[in-house]
Every structure is written in structure tokens, then in C-alpha cells.
Amino acid sequence: MPLLLAFLFVSATVWVTRQAAAARTLTFLMTISTVVTLGLIAFFLFAEAIPVFERMGVRILLPLEGEMWDPNTNTFSLVPMIWGTAITTIVAILVAGPLGVAGALFISEIAPEQVREIVKPGVEILAGIPSIVYGFIGFTIINPYVSSELSTGFGALLPIGVVIGFMALPTVVSVAEDAISTVPESMKSGALAMGATDWQTMKSVTVPAAFSGISAAVLLGLGRAIGETMAATVMIAHVKELPQPAYDVFDSGETLTTLIAGNFGPAVGTEYLLSALFAAGVVLFLIVTAISITSQYIEERMKRKLGGEV
Structure with missing residues (x-):
């Protein structure tokens, strides 16, 4: 939350003083935040899936005999x-x-x-x-x-x-x-x-x-x-x-x-x-x-x- 408030404060201040530069900066920051968010989601998914991959290996993606x-x-x-x-x-x-x-x-x-x-x-x-x-x-x-x-x-x-x-x-x-x-x-x-x-x-x-x-x-x-x-x-x-x-x-x-x-x-x-x-x-x-x-x-x-x- 403090990081978000700081981001909003800086964005508002810069936007008032230099709109063109602020627009480029905001676009860059939004792009970075999107990439970081996507990376965190991917990391969380893969990290939580590790135990079953350690147990089953590639067999989790293959047909099994009996109960699947x-x-x-x-x-x-x-x-x-x-x-x-x-x-x-x-x-x-x-x-x-x-x-x-x-x-x-x-x-x-x-x-x-x-x-x-x-x-x-x-x-x-x-x-x-x-x-x-x-x-x-x-x-x-x-x-x-x-x-x-x-x-x-x-x-x-x-x-x-x-x-x-x-x-x-x-x-x-x-x-x-x-x-x-x-x-x-x-x-x-x-x-x-x-x-x-x-x-x-x-x-x-x-x-x-x-x-x-x-x-x-x-x-x-x-x-x-x-x-x-x-x-x-x-x-x-x-x-x-x-x-x-x-x-x-x-x-x-x-x-x-x-x-x-x-x-x-x-x-x-x-x-x-x-x-x-x-x-x-x-x-x-x-x-x-x-x-x-x-x-x-x-x-x-x-x-x-x-x-x-x-």
C-alpha cells in the first residue's frame, strides 16, 4: 500500500509539471508492472506445483493404468x-x-x-x-x-x-x-x-x-x-x-x-x-x-x- 500511494503521488506531481514525460514514464511503469505481475503469477503456479511433479514426474502428463x-x-x-x-x-x-x-x-x-x-x-x-x-x-x-x-x-x-x-x-x-x-x-x-x-x-x-x-x-x-x-x-x-x-x-x-x-x-x-x-x-x-x-x-x-x- 505505501508503494502504491507513493506511486500515485509521484505520478500526480509529475503529470502536472511535465505531461509528456509523465505519460512516457507511466506507460513504462505500467508495462513493467504488467510483466512483473505475470512473472509472479507464473512463479507462484510453478512453485506450488513442484510437489506433485516431484512425486509423479512426467507421468502426470501421461495416461496411467488403472485410476488416473x-x-x-x-x-x-x-x-x-x-x-x-x-x-x-x-x-x-x-x-x-x-x-x-x-x-x-x-x-x-x-x-x-x-x-x-x-x-x-x-x-x-x-x-x-x-x-x-x-x-x-x-x-x-x-x-x-x-x-x-x-x-x-x-x-x-x-x-x-x-x-x-x-x-x-x-x-x-x-x-x-x-x-x-x-x-x-x-x-x-x-x-x-x-x-x-x-x-x-x-x-x-x-x-x-x-x-x-x-x-x-x-x-x-x-x-x-x-x-x-x-x-x-x-x-x-x-x-x-x-x-x-x-x-x-x-x-x-x-x-x-x-x-x-x-x-x-x-x-x-x-x-x-x-x-x-x-x-x-x-x-x-x-x-x-x-x-x-x-x-x-x-x-x-x-x-x-x-x-x-x-
Whole structure:
């Protein structure tokens, strides 16, 4: 707290006297604080996960014979949870990606102004609905329907992925629509003047020009899907085994986030169970970091491509 107060006092004083220098200094300090905070989070996660890695080694990331998750014998494997996260994320992005990009194109390129003024705020409002509400709807309506109509286990991975996909949809629509709106009107007008139809213009001009932003939107939706906790925790069956067969989206399972949320209470005061949950956090951290780096790479690659660079 004293450090924060000192920082605020110095910032206010310098801002009054030298605004330009103060802006640069504040930007630098905020960047440093962000990097330090991220580093501390990473250090804490890895430090707390050390006991289970010392006990299990790389086996915590490999399939085990027999029980894969047994706190009574301190046996832990994150493979079922990693696989459950992968399946629900793939389903979610198959829902949010195409629908999100299509919705963004509709709002930006097709919808009349009156419709756009209603639809866009409505989509953004959807992003503010608490995830527990989505989870409650999924648990009381979607899970029973899928279970009875498709003869699946209650809390199957497919409906969870679909619900998470609709939760990520507003993010994809909003970010992709902003990217599409930045495409210069002269590019689209030139294509139309050459005889291209509206659809050809969107397909051949608008989408390629905004591809970096669209890909960032999809990856943001992917990050939302991977990190979703409450809705999945409410809906999922919390089965810490691999689906049989592994690609069966109608089977039950567990994800990394639901594992942490569902077991953190009982894990308090234990050594290896709590450490195993932190190991799940480490895996999540690495996955999200990889997605962020990939997003930046794709964006820079597309900027160079559109700018004529190799």
C-alpha cells in the first residue's frame, strides 16, 4: 500500500509539471508492472506445483493404468482433463467461430443501419450475462434434453462445448466486427466498381483485409472457451476418465478448469492434491500463453503480407 500511494503521488506531481514525460514514464511503469505481475503469477503456479511433479514426474502428463486420479493414493494424471478441455474447446470454437464471423459480416456489411443499432448492442449485452446463468440453463434444459433424446450420459462434453461456444460468440462477433469495420471503404468500392457482387467483395476483399483482426477474434473466443469455469462446472459430470472411445463427444468427462473449481475446497490442507490442482493451473497457463503468442504471430504475419512484405 505505501508503494502504491507513493506511486500515485509521484505520478500526480509529475503529470502536472511535465505531461509528456509523465505519460512516457507511466506507460513504462505500467508495462513493467504488467510483466512483473505475470512473472509472479507464473512463479507462484510453478512453485506450488513442484510437489506433485516431484512425486509423479512426467507421468502426470501421461495416461496411467488403472485410476488416473486418486487422491487417496496420491496418484494423479491430467490427461483426462486435458483431453476434456480439448474436446469442449473444439466444439465451442466450431460454434463460435463460423457463427461469430458470419454475425460480424452481417452487422458490418449487410444489416441496415436501424438493424445494426439494435443487433450490435444486443450482442455486446450477451457478453455481460454471468456464466453461471448459462450453466444453469445448460444444466436444467440442455443436459436433460441431450441425455434423453440422444441417450447420452448426463453432463456429456458435447452440450457443454455448445454452451461455451455461445458464451464465446459475443466476443468473436464484437472483435471481428470491429476489424471488418476498419477495412477502407475505397477497397470495397473499387471491387464493386470492377463488377464484383457484394458477396464477392466480402469474400475476396473484406475478409482477407480484416483477416488479422478476425483471427484475433477467433483466438480470443478460443481463450474464453478454454478458461470457462462456472458454466462447465455446473453442467459437467466430473468424470476423471478418458471418454470411450476417446473421440466420443457424447461421453462424460472433466476439464482443467472444472477440476480446479470442483476440488479446490477439499484440497485445502493437503499436499499432493492441492499441488496437482496447481499443476492443472500451470498447464492452463501454458496453453493460454501459447494461444496469445500464436495470435500475435498470425496478426503480424498478416500485416506483413497485406503490406507487401515477405
